[in-house]
Amino acid sequence: MILVPAPALSDGGLVLRAWDRSDVNVVLTAGLDGLISRYRYSLPRTVAAAQRWIMTAETQRLAGERLELAITDHGTPVGSVALAEIADGNAFVRYWLLPEARGRGLASRAVRLLARWAFSTLRLRRLTAFIELENCASGAVLRRCGFVREGRLRRHMTGHDGNRVDTVLYGLLPEDLGV
Numbered sequence: 521m522i523l524v525p526a527p528a529l530s531d532g533g534l535v536l537r538a539w540d541r542s543d544v545n546v547v548l549t550a551g552l553d554g555l556i557s558r559y560r561y562s563l564p565r566t567v568a569a570a571q572r573w574i575m576t577a578e579t580q581r582l583a584g585e586r587l588e589l590a591i592t593d594h595g596t597p598v599g600s601v602a603l604a605e606i607a608d609g610n611a612f613v614r615y616w617l618l619p620e621a622r623g624r625g626l627a628s629r630a631v632r633l634l635a636r637w638a639f640s641t642l643r644l645r646r647l648t649a650f651i652e653l654e655n656c657a658s659g660a661v662l663r664r665c666g667f668v669r670e671g672r673l674r675r676h677m678t679g680h681d682g683n684r685v686d687t688v689l690y691g692l693l694p695e696d697l698g699v
Contacts, residue, residue: 521582521583522581522587522642524537524538525641529634529637530633534593534626534633536589536630538578538590539577539588540590543574543597546590546618547563547574548564550599552565553618556616559616559651585604586603587602587603587606588601591617593621593626598617598620599615599618600616601615601630601631601633602614606642610647611642613635613649622657631661632666639697646691647691647692649691650676651688652686653672653687663690669688669690670690671688672687673687673688
């Protein structure tokens with residue numbers, strides 16, 4: 521089991537908290553957003569699927585597999601940041617923001633908060649992110665957070681259109697953040 525950070529991780533008006541059943545419309549909106557669904561294929565596109573997504577996030581947290589937190593801006597959920605596939609001191613970082621939250625540094629602040637917490641509290645030793653080559657905004661977020669570009673993986677994943685796509689591998693170690 522992964523405990524939800526307590527007290528909640530925060531930076532000014534930004535707070536990371538567990539997803540709640542009342543957040544279904546936010547998750548659905550994300551799943552229907554063209555940019556988010558372009559790079560995060562697994563988000564739901566129906567109300568029922570959004571309800572299952574929230575319940576699955578909680579089930580996986582309790583199983584110690586994934587911690588998916590809502591990014592809230594002055595109390596309003598506007599995105600998500602997650603640690604996934606947690607094993608052997610490693611985890612993958614994933615995140616998304618709704619259109620109205622983009623371009624204000626919220627993703628960078630959320631990723632930084634979660635990374636510091638993961639290193640200091642969960643004692644993880646490495647965070648990794650894979651992004652599609654064309655996802656320039658996400659690459660900028662990772663670089664602002666101290667992630668190091670480690671390489672390009674050719675035809676690494678199946679993309680949203682079913683074709684294999686190249687990804688860029690980024691890594692972050694505790695010392696990259698001074699933890």
